[in-house]
Amino acid sequence: MSKRFNRRSRRAVIPLAAVSALVAGAGLTGCGQQRDASVYTVLNSSTDETYHRWDAEAMARCGERLGVRIEQQSVPAAQVMTKALRMASSKSLPDIVQFDASEMPTFAEAGGLVDLRTLGLSTADVPQGIVNFGSYKGTYYGAARSVNTLALFYNKDVLDQAGLKVPTTWAELRETAKQLTRGKRYGLALSAGGAEDGVFQFTPFMWSNGGDETRLDGPEVVEALDYWKSLLKDGSLSKSTVGWTQADVNDQFMAGNAAMMINGPWQVETLNTKKSLHWGIARIPVPEAGGKSVGPLGGAVLTVPNTGDEQRERTAGKIVACLSSEQEQLTYALNSWMVPANEKAAAVWRQRVPELDALADQVAAARSRTAKLGAGWSSVSLALQSAFQSALTGESSQAALKRAQQRATSGNRGTRP
Amino acid sequence: MTTSTVTAPATVAQAPAPGPARLRGRRRLAQWGFVAPAVVFMLLFFGYPLVRNVVMSFQHYTPKTFFTGEAPFNGSDNWSNVFRDALFGKALWHTLVFTAGSLLGQFCAGLALAVFFSRRFPLNGVLRSLILLPWLVPMVVSGIVWRRILDQDTGVLNSFLGTLGLDGSTPWLTDPHMALLSVILVNIWIGIPFNMVILYGGLQEIPRELYEAASLDGASAWRTFRSVTLPMLRPVITVVLVLGFMSTVKILDLILALTDGGPADATQTLGTLTYQNSFVQLDFGAGAVVGNVLILISAVFAVFYLRANRTEGK
DSSP, X not given: OXXXXXXXXXXXXXXXXXXXXXXXXXXXXXXXXXXXTTEEEEEEOOOSHHHHHHHHHHHHHHHHHHTSEEEEEEOOGGXXXXXXXXXXXXXXXXXXXXXXXXXXXXXXXXXOBOXXXXXXXXXXXXXXXXXXXXXXXXXXXXXESEEBOOEEEEEHHHHHHHTOOOOOBHHHHHHHHHHHOBTTBEEEEOOOOSSHHHHHHHHHHHHHTTOBTTXXXXXXXXXXXXXXXXXXXXXXXXXXXXXXOHHHHHHHHHTTSEEEEEEOGGGHHHHTTOTTOOEEEEOOOBSSTTOOOOOEEBOEEEEOBXXXXXXXXXXXXXXXXXXXXXXXXXXXXXXXXXXXXXXXXXXXXXXXXXXXXXXXXXXXTOEETTTTTGGGHHHHHHHHHHHHHHHHTTSXXXXXXXXXXXXXXXXXXSOOO | OOTTOOSHHHHHHHSOSOOOHHHHHHHHHHHHHHHHHHHXXXXXXXXHHXXXXXXXXXXXXXXXXXXXXXXXXXXXXXXXXXXXXXXXXXXXXXXXXXXXXXXXHHHHHHHHHHHHHTSOOTTHHHHHHHHTHHHHSOHHHHHHHHHHHTOTTTOHHHHHHHHTTSOTTOOTTTSHHHHHXXXXXXXXXXXXXXXXXXXXXXXXXXXXXXXXXXXXXTOOHHHHIIIIIHHHHHHHHHHHHHHHXXXXXXXXXXXXXHTTTOSTTTTOOHHHHHHIIIIISOOHHHXXXXXXXXXXXXXXXXXXXXXXXXXXXX
């Protein structure tokens, strides 16, 4: 998740590049690659210089330990799936693919992935929630190195000046946001954009309220959407919210146009570039005091595609095991501000990064988007995007979500939970 | 399409009396040899994808297909699913409004500017080349820049309107009722240079004497424009509109950059719907259906164009 969201500021460029690459690549991928026995390739979305470097360093360490060379091939996040599919049809799949966890079920369902347990990977130190996160229909296909979720970021100075406490319930959040809205500054910023970003941000409100993606027109989901509408009506949210990606939200927060925001840890690196900004992080407020704050689990998983070459698959499994080992996870998590998937690594991480403690708590209770729907998630996601955008721009939440539910379950792209 | 205007008939006509059959056969072979590259090119790069796309629209083509190579035929399932989807009707309507609106705006503004620049005045050349700028900027870049300009809170346009004492909080891209109009306006801005350049070229071709004659006859400026400029410009106008139509009806990049089809699907067009079906939902069969509809629309238009050309030729 992090990686794809990081990049959403260039969201337009990515799909376009995807299309042109698809067209251009169609002719080229026909000629299968000649594999070098000791060179293993990883397809990932680490196109940012920093991520690419961190990955390259980790791969060099693991390569040395296993006596192989590991090369990484990075494409924009939105292209990983189409690229991998194309490679599958030309029988030139890489040895390891790093998918966004919400995309993994689609590839797994097509029969493209190998069960990591048969390759000898252990899940002993991985919390059940994160094992599920990397599993599809009970089979463990994807090893997460780190996970992330959403939290409430707030501007400490602004809250202090106003003498306000960090909100913990919906009512408090609404009131605080209203009081912090002044001049060109909004009380809260969140993304309700028409892409996965917006859906990712809606889920903590939907889930903490007891709503569920299998029943979009349920009263809990309607209530959650009504809550978003009330924030907009108060003027605490900008009307541009429906056009913002999570990266846009971060820009607004950094520019002082928002006193609080819903966002994820992948923004921390950017946030820290502005020294004068003193931010804090808290759990996303819940409907009632004492309720459980359930956020969406995000992050990428390392998978081994089904290439038919068992020898190579076994080695690929060892590489995945090494890259997701406790030590590598900790290094990666400390670099990227995300939470290690491994329990032991996460415990160390908490001590090293105490300021993100709230995030670790939120991750522990977080839920995977595809746990219930698997490959059917993308239909629900599209229907939901359209629904909250309609509702935030005038329609009633009830009507919008009812239509979304119908759309999500109709046609051959519908979901059958 | 114009590749078949080979000079072959001329050669045949110039040739002396028909020789022995063997020679004639060889000449025929040579003629085919000249045509062959064009035919092969067309079949490979136009024929094959077209047929493939039509076939795909009748198949259950999913991610699994990439592994097994199997895409079972499912009759008209894809078609009925797409047509039943309320979004399709919406997207079709948006595409028509977008295309008509863009063409009208681009053409009128382009024509006005072309007429304006066909007079002589200082800095004419400089200004004319400056107006070309939108054409030179990549579509995605224009889209991203305009997205910032049109931002409701921080956009330059609203700040400007605000300083003029007008409504400085117009929700250009965030209100479903405004978004399509805003997208059309941006596309008009992009399309003006193209229209202007071609129409300007056309205007230069009109003989000066006609205008002299018109003014001697005492025709007003408007009358001259209607009775001399427009009729003389007709072939050029057809070309401009047809090319404009082709590039507008399949719009994708601009909309993805500006609104991503939103808010609330207010700017979904057939182009974005194809993209969404094929590359977000990975339902390639459904994507192919929408693509075929786009092709069909273009084909119908192309027929009209060819007919218009034929009558013109006569």
